[in-house]
Amino acid sequence: MDLFDDIPLQLPDAELRYEPHFLSKDEASDWFARLVAETPWEQPEVYLHGRYYPVPRLVAWYGDPEASYRYSGLTHQPVPWTPLLAEIRARLVDATGQPLNGVLLNYYRDGQDSMGWHSDDEPELGRNPLVASLNLGGIRRFDLRRKGGSRIEHSLELGHGALLVMSGPTQHHWQHQVAKTRTPCAPRLNLTFRWIR
Incomplete structure (x- = not known):
């Protein structure tokens, strides 16, 4: 374990x-390969400034039957949990001490x-x-900036098997992004678990 694991930012x-x-590297690699292969990926379109644009990544939304999720004008109906995603959810419920009834999978195929x-x-x-x-x-x-600001105030390198938990007032005061990059990078999978009320 790293000396600085689990220290709040x-x-x-x-x-x-x-x-x-x-996660260990082996477990993270196993989950990555299985999820990329078994997920029914979609690339929905969002309506911006009078035009439809495909979102710049592949997505899937899994959850409990009542956990439909709306963002960017899109409503996602949940795909039922797979055994693997149910196992991952149980690990994160244990790690966070919070119930979680939905997960958005984002697949970043390359730096674009x-x-x-x-x-x-x-x-x-x-x-x-x-x-x-x-x-x-x-x-x-992963960049963070103050709401209403334009300057990146903090950045994190989110790597293989890393967990970032955002809670409390974070979403009231901060925005985040994963920017495009010309630097070559391996495909990345991000699973964001949440509780839909």
């Missing part, structure tokens, strides 16, 4: 917990796949949502 108006070695600036602050996530983000595969930079 000190950002004002945020509760962040980062565990770079939450990305996620723009946003907060996970949809009404169905409740007032102070907990989002548990499990990272498998290639390393990507």
